[in-house]
Amino acid sequence: MTIARGTYPATEFTASADDVVDVVVIGSGPSGATVTKELTAMGFHVVCLEQGRWIDTHEYTGTRDEYELSTYGRWHSSSNVRAMPEDYPLNLADSDVSPVMYNAVGGGSIHFGAYWHRYMPSDFKLRSLYGVADDWPISWEDLAPHYDAVDKDFAAAAMHGDTAFPVTGGTTLPPHPINDYGRLFAQGMNAKGWHWWPASNAIANTNTKGLVPCVRLGVCEAGCPNGSKASVDITHWPISLKQGATLVTGARVRELTVDKDGLVNSAIFLDNNGREHRIKADLFVMAANGIGTSRLLQLSTSSRFPDGLANTSGLVGRRLMLNPTAMAVGVFDQDLASWFGPAGNTAHSFQFGETDASRGHVLGASWGTSAAGGPVAAYSLSTAAGGARAGAGMMDGVRNILGRSVLMSICTSDLPNENNRVTLDPVLTDSHGIPAPRIEYTKDQNSKDLIEFHLDRATEALEAAGAVQVLRYPEMPDQPGHILGTARMGTDPTRSVVDGYGRTHDVPNLFIVDGSVFPSVGTVGPTNTISAFARRTAHHIVDNAMATMESEIA
Numbered sequence: 001m002t003i004a005r006g007t008y009p010a011t012e013f014t015a016s017a018d019d020v021v022d023v024v025v026i027g028s029g030p031s032g033a034t035v036t037k038e039l040t041a042m043g044f045h046v047v048c049l050e051q052g053r054w055i056d057t058h059e060y061t062g063t064r065d066e067y068e069l070s071t072y073g074r075w076h077s078s079s080n081v082r083a084m085p086e087d088y089p090l091n092l093a094d095s096d097v098s099p100v101m102y103n104a105v106g107g108g109s110i111h112f113g114a115y116w117h118r119y120m121p122s123d124f125k126l127r128s129l130y131g132v133a134d135d136w137p138i139s140w141e142d143l144a145p146h147y148d149a150v151d152k153d154f155a156a157a158a159m160h161g162d163t164a165f166p167v168t169g170g171t172t173l174p175p176h177p178i179n180d181y182g183r184l185f186a187q188g189m190n191a192k193g194w195h196w197w198p199a200s201n202a203i204a205n206t207n208t209k210g211l212v213p214c215v216r217l218g219v220c221e222a223g224c225p226n227g228s229k230a231s232v233d234i235t236h237w238p239i240s241l242k243q244g245a246t247l248v249t250g251a252r253v254r255e256l257t258v259d260k261d262g263l264v265n266s267a268i269f270l271d272n273n274g275r276e277h278r279i280k281a282d283l284f285v286m287a288a289n290g291i292g293t294s295r296l297l298q299l300s301t302s303s304r305f306p307d308g309l310a311n312t313s314g315l316v317g318r319r320l321m322l323n324p325t326a327m328a329v330g331v332f333d334q335d336l337a338s339w340f341g342p343a344g345n346t347a348h349s350f351q352f353g354e355t356d357a358s359r360g361h362v363l364g365a366s367w368g369t370s371a372a373g374g375p376v377a378a379y380s381l382s383t384a385a386g387g388a389r390a391g392a393g394m395m396d397g398v399r400n401i402l403g404r405s406v407l408m409s410i411c412t413s414d415l416p417n418e419n420n421r422v423t424l425d426p427v428l429t430d431s432h433g434i435p436a437p438r439i440e441y442t443k444d445q446n447s448k449d450l451i452e453f454h455l456d457r458a459t460e461a462l463e464a465a466g467a468v469q470v471l472r473y474p475e476m477p478d479q480p481g482h483i484l485g486t487a488r489m490g491t492d493p494t495r496s497v498v499d500g501y502g503r504t505h506d507v508p509n510l511f512i513v514d515g516s517v518f519p520s521v522g523t524v525g526p527t528n529t530i531s532a533f534a535r536r537t538a539h540h541i542v543d544n545a546m547a548t549m550e551s552e553i554a
Contacts (some may be wrong), residue, residue: 003047003279005244007054010251010271015279021045021246023541024267024281026253026296028052029107030527031513031534032287033232033240034150038538040243044545047279049251049269052086052104057227062219068376075222077111077478079103085272086250088430090291091438097322099439099481101289105249106233108289112527113221113480114229114344115368116156116202118147119522119529121166122354123413126520130355132362133416133520137491137500138536144168146532146539154230154531155209158200164350173205176214178369181336181406182346185369188330188465189349199345199368202230202527209235218341218371229342251277252432256284256300256309256510263509264309270432283509283541287534290320290483290516294422295437297487310487310504315497317423317486319416321521324443325479326365326410326451329372329381330462331400331469338405343371345409352457353523361449363413366523367458370407378402385471400469406462409476410454413523414484415446422486448474482526487516501540502533513537 003019023039025032028050036046061070072081077100079087086103102111121140126133148170151158157173175198178186182198189196203220204211205228214228227234241247251269254276259265264284269277286293294317300309308316345368353364372378375398382397383389425438451474459470490496493505496519502511513534515526522529 003246005246006241007247007249010248010269010277011273011275013248013251013277015277020280020282021047022281023047023283023285024049024279025285025287026267027107027287027289027292027514028105028232028237028247029287029289030109030232030531032107032285033236034153034531034534035285035287035513035538036240036245037236038535039541040240040245042542045244045246046240047246047248047281049248049253049267050105051250051252053249054105054233055110055223057223057225060223060225062217062222062225067219068374071222077221085431089428089436091425091428091436095439095441096443097324097441097479097481099291099322099483101291101483105237105247106231109231109527110223110233111221112525113370114202114342115525116154116158116200116528117524118165118168119524120353123520123522130362134490136519137489143529143532143536146535147528150528150531150535153209154202154235155204155211156200156202157205159198162197164195164197164353172200173208175199176201176203176205176342176346178346179337179340181338182369184332184336184465185347185406185408185461188461191464192461194349194351194461196347196349199348201342201344203342203344204228204230210238211235214342216341218339218343218373220341220343252430252434253296254299254432254434256296258302258304258309258507262304262507264507274432283511286510286512287514289514290486291422291437291439293512293514293516294486295424298424299435305506310497310506310510312506313494313497315488315495318418318421319485319488320420320422320439320441321414321416321485321518322441323414323480323482323484323521324412324447324451325476326412326455327473327476328408328410328455328458328462329401329471329473330406330408330465330467331471332404332406332466333468335403336406338372338403338407339374341371345370350523352454359453361446361453363415363446363450364523365410365412365450365454368409368411370409372401372405372407375402380477381405381471384473384477406465406467408458408462410451410458411480411523411525412447412450412454414521415444416485416520417444480525482515482521484515484518484521484526487512488519489517490519502537511537511541
């Protein structure tokens with residue numbers, strides 16, 4: 001074996017035709033980082049291919065004067081706006097929601113708000129309970145020990161005992177302050193007799209996991225310049241590299257090839273100079289998010305898989321779910337210093353998180369209070385609600401909102417629909433000339449009804465807290481756009497892509513561990529559940545390898 005351990009730009013990476021590593025992981029975000037960390041701890045040689053680069057915390061702009069403006073350019077959540085060479089564009093002409101992703105070591109954890117909650121037990125059995133979507137082939141209890149473990153890995157800060165959730169084990173850091181605007185939200189919820197609780201965040205408030213204590217800058221969603229948010233470039237990759245992993249950056253995977261038996265035998269990738277590389281492995285793990293994974297599978301055609309790798313079901317790319325997110329902003333006549341973080345959430349509610357047929361729709365949503373940002377954010381909130389875009393009226397709109405608002409995000413659950421999907425665009429390409437994804441996503445009537453119901457209830461809560469005005473946004477500006485569901489998990493190979501451990505039905509040595517495997521989605525950010533699932537899969541891989549070794553010895 002000549003492939004060295006450590007980190008290498010793809011331009012400097014070499015592998016001979018005889019090199020075969022244990023595992024190739026594609027994508028270095030939370031799922032890829034979790035799998036790599038667990039497998040390398042057990043002695044596997046893992047090579048991770050990441051098309052982005054390492055980003056140092058000093059590059060983030062959250063402590064600089066240009067911060068807010070930079071979130072409309074270099075640090076925007078949309079790859080179409082950033083348009084960096086390592087990004088790939090998306091054709092969003094037929095999409096009601098813009099997906100959020102980031103290509104770098106750490107993937108989506110660079111941009112996520114670190115709102116850290118488990119799915120509800122009901123999210124795993126929507127078909128059994130309510131006759132919609134599909135049940136997962138695994139249960140909440142199957143993930144419970146892995147939830148406990150990733151809470152530690154991601155430095156989760158939480159207050160235990162939330163009555164909205166089952167009693168959970170594990171240990172976490174203490175919760176973050178809910179701030180003045182969180183307390184005002186809590187007062188409104190108390191007045192209504194509704195559930196609220198200090199929010200859980202994957203943000204450190206002590207020195208741990210390579211992180212330092214949060215100073216509440218409130219800039220979490222464009223990279224944490226303080227190094228407090230649990231992005232996996234800080235929490236996971238240093239450990240994996242010490243354990244012997246190889247991380248290749250600037251490696252854009254173009255195709256997975258298969259041998260005569262239908263097993264994946266290599267990944268072909270291009271470096272930043274367009275030079276082609278090939279790496280072989282015994283086992284391959286996709287961790288490139290619900291768009292990147294389905295894109296690569298569709299690019300990997302062969303005589304055995306003419307419609308894309310692992311796609312005999314025809315479901316690769318289909319059933320895309322994006323958690324449509326709305327927002328309500330309560331404006332108050334008092335100073336709330338509502339730019340303080342984390343962002344993340346400070347306080348949350350699951351009062352209307354479950355299905356209630358009397359509402360006329362299915363599914364639910366979670367509410368969370370977040371930092372409302374600075375003057376540019378206040379301007380955006382004001383103008384999005386119909387305020388003046390210039391002059392004295394514009395200044396009044398900014399003055400009314402800045403530091404005096406309670407921002408409530410409303411993250412809704414989402415029904416799978418096979419017409420919501422990811423395909424390969426016939427014209428648009430990335431910087432290497434590889435076909436880019438085309439996103440088709442339409443919010444159904446259930447989502448629209450769900451959002452309207454929650455905006456009405458959120459308005460009641462904010463008015464009960466004393467808001468002098470409530471601004472309503474059926475579409476949250478720069479909403480999360482979680483990317484889920486394009487490689488469904490299930491037991492029937494004709495109706496799913498992977499089994500309950502993420503192993504593809506068609507290709508025994510190919511696993512998928514990102515959110516594309518979700519048969520349904522919850523009302524919270526999915527990173528906690530994605531990471532728990534990835535950890536469970538990694539342990540399954542280890543257990544199978546050990547069983548094989550014991551069998552051979554016997």
